[in-house]
Amino acid sequence: MFLLAITCAFVSKTLSGSYMNSMLTQIERQFNIPTSLVGFINGSFEIGNLLLIIFVSYFGTKLHRPIMIGIGCVVMGLGCFLKSLPHFLMNQYEYESTVSVSGNLSSNSFLCMENGTQILRPTQDPSECTKEVKSLMWVYVLVGNIVRGMGETPILPLGISYIEDFAKFENSPLYIGLVETGAIIGPLIGLLLASFCANVYVDTGFVNTDDLIITPTDTRWVGAWWFGFLICAGVNVLTAIPFFFLPNTLPKEGLETNADIIKNENEDKQKEEVKKEKYGITKDFLPFMKSLSCNPIYMLFILVSVIQFNAFVNMISFMPKYLEQQYGISSSDAIFLMGIYNLPPICIGYIIGGLIMKKFKITVKQAAHIGCWLSLLEYLLYFLSFLMTCENSSVVGINTSYEGIPQDLYVENDIFADCNVDCNCPSKIWDPVCGNNGLSYLSACLAGCETSIGTGINMVFQNCSCIQTSGNSSAVLGLCDKGPDCSLMLQYFLILSAMSSFIYSLAAIPGYMVLLRYIYLGLPAALRGSSFVPALIILILLRKCHLPGENASSGTELIETKVKGKENECKDIYQKSTVLKDDELKTKL
Numbered sequence: 001m002f003l004l005a006i007t008c009a010f011v012s013k014t015l016s017g018s019y020m021n022s023m024l025t026q027i028e029r030q031f032n033i034p035t036s037l038v039g040f041i042n043g044s045f046e047i048g049n050l051l052l053i054i055f056v057s058y059f060g061t062k063l064h065r066p067i068m069i070g071i072g073c074v075v076m077g078l079g080c081f082l083k084s085l086p087h088f089l090m091n092q093y094e095y096e097s098t099v100s101v102s103g104n105l106s107s108n109s110f111l112c113m114e115n116g117t118q119i120l121r122p123t124q125d126p127s128e129c130t131k132e133v134k135s136l137m138w139v140y141v142l143v144g145n146i147v148r149g150m151g152e153t154p155i156l157p158l159g160i161s162y163i164e165d166f167a168k169f170e171n172s173p174l175y176i177g178l179v180e181t182g183a184i185i186g187p188l189i190g191l192l193l194a195s196f197c198a199n200v201y202v203d204t205g206f207v208n209t210d211d212l213i214i215t216p217t218d219t220r221w222v223g224a225w226w227f228g229f230l231i232c233a234g235v236n237v238l239t240a241i242p243f244f245f246l247p248n249t250l251p252k253e254g255l256e257t258n259a260d261i262i263k264n265e266n267e268d269k270q271k272e273e274v275k276k277e278k279y280g281i282t283k284d285f286l287p288f289m290k291s292l293s294c295n296p297i298y299m300l301f302i303l304v305s306v307i308q309f310n311a312f313v314n315m316i317s318f319m320p321k322y323l324e325q326q327y328g329i330s331s332s333d334a335i336f337l338m339g340i341y342n343l344p345p346i347c348i349g350y351i352i353g354g355l356i357m358k359k360f361k362i363t364v365k366q367a368a369h370i371g372c373w374l375s376l377l378e379y380l381l382y383f384l385s386f387l388m389t390c391e392n393s394s395v396v397g398i399n400t401s402y403e404g405i406p407q408d409l410y411v412e413n414d415i416f417a418d419c420n421v422d423c424n425c426p427s428k429i430w431d432p433v434c435g436n437n438g439l440s441y442l443s444a445c446l447a448g449c450e451t452s453i454g455t456g457i458n459m460v461f462q463n464c465s466c467i468q469t470s471g472n473s474s475a476v477l478g479l480c481d482k483g484p485d486c487s488l489m490l491q492y493f494l495i496l497s498a499m500s501s502f503i504y505s506l507a508a509i510p511g512y513m514v515l516l517r518y519i520y521l522g523l524p525a526a527l528r529g530s531s532f533v534p535a536l537i538i539l540i541l542l543r544k545c546h547l548p549g550e551n552a553s554s555g556t557e558l559i560e561t562k563v564k565g566k567e568n569e570c571k572d573i574y575q576k577s578t579v580l581k582d583d584e585l586k587t588k589l
Helices: 002-022 024-031 035-062 065-089 138-152 155-166 172-198 225-245 259-279 285-293 296-317 319-327 331-359 364-387 484-506 508-516 529-543 571-579 582-588
Strands: 433-435 451-453 460-462 474-477
Touching (some): 002 024, 002 035, 002 065, 002 138, 002 155, 002 225, 035 065, 035 155, 065 138, 065 225, 155 172, 172 331, 285 296, 319 331, 331 484, 331 508
Antiparallel strands (some): 460 474
């Protein structure tokens, strides 16, 4: 039951995380904030996590671990709810356009008109252009992400340590592999949810979407990013419920459970509580942290994990934006393709990795070798992605001349030509159209279009003087497609990404075993080196005597029984060991 509950918790936390990463582009457009600030908002999750991770990992093992995980899930739900609030507190989203959205096209002021009233001004230097933040409501998203990071803190360390404490040694890799599979199912659901929300207009239900002149492929489009956060909040709260009904401890897997063991566990629990009150919960914290920092294998493993995690998170966070800009697809399609091509291979890799660890009983040294060489192979494959790129979209006046000849990016005042110089077109509004000559223009006016037919996204511009083509020159809203060659490159990139994801995931479970078998944060008792001296003395003394009720077939369990018959020669030693607390004796042993 705990394995099922913790798997659901991993699903809910990764669902929220993947959805947040997928909505970064929509959040950037909604608040009109720079990408650097978007990166800071996304990184605020780790800020919340770092505030608590050390204390939760150490002290959480001394408290009720399932309840701690349940509280964390509730806090994550609160963080997701906070991130959705700006939508209900802000005005409707507005985007710049030269085209009338009223549907009344009797006035074609957005087209080429010699007697127009537009004032012609030189275009600004790009270095002087800065984004004007529309609203400070993005602070809600920042705070909500920090709160979500704080709530996520206990799930991984306490959940994995709980499995390690009560599962068989050879079964824990498989169990962790199953839990990590849940951590892949969550992103898959999150990406599908993000794909759906990105395809729905942000203010749907409040505006008439038939009047929209932008599509999901347009860089001004904002999807319903807030809706998915409400769903994530509900899922996180529901996931928390089972943990409040699970026990703090379980019998070790594979050991027989009987009344004596249960009774002994209850007595141990009571004595442990008394010990906490007497000595305090923090007395070993600083020695524990010193032991961690002085362990070279552990610290090097953490260093490797931090470097790889930074590269991985950077790539995943901005992958939708990269696919959108590089291959000319919509945010919705980019998010969907990410989920389809990357997550199933990762899921399969986690399961196979866990099975290999269980089947061949991989040692720590072997696991370290497997993780290292598989990661190196995946790294070398990554360089092939540099060959799978597309040319930039050809936009007349930006990187292409009006004759269709490629040119250097941005030449001042080159957006005007003889064909549109008398049109009095605005020069600072991005409202692209695609001409039937295969080239894109900044606006219908700059394309020299004089008339239009249709409404909304079906609008067609005609009699465009700047579009050089045989027959009638016309244009439609949006950028031109990048062509079949770019679509082929996209398929190659996605296939390579799927292969890399599978290889990377194969190395994940061996990496976990290196971390867990060398001193995991959730197992601080193994680090109390000072306890080995009295423990060895106890072992020497116990070898010389036979305790009443001792089970000879199990060296790890000492079951107390009533002393019957006359006392044997080890009575004095047995009484002394009882005074020194039986629970501590068994723990040290």
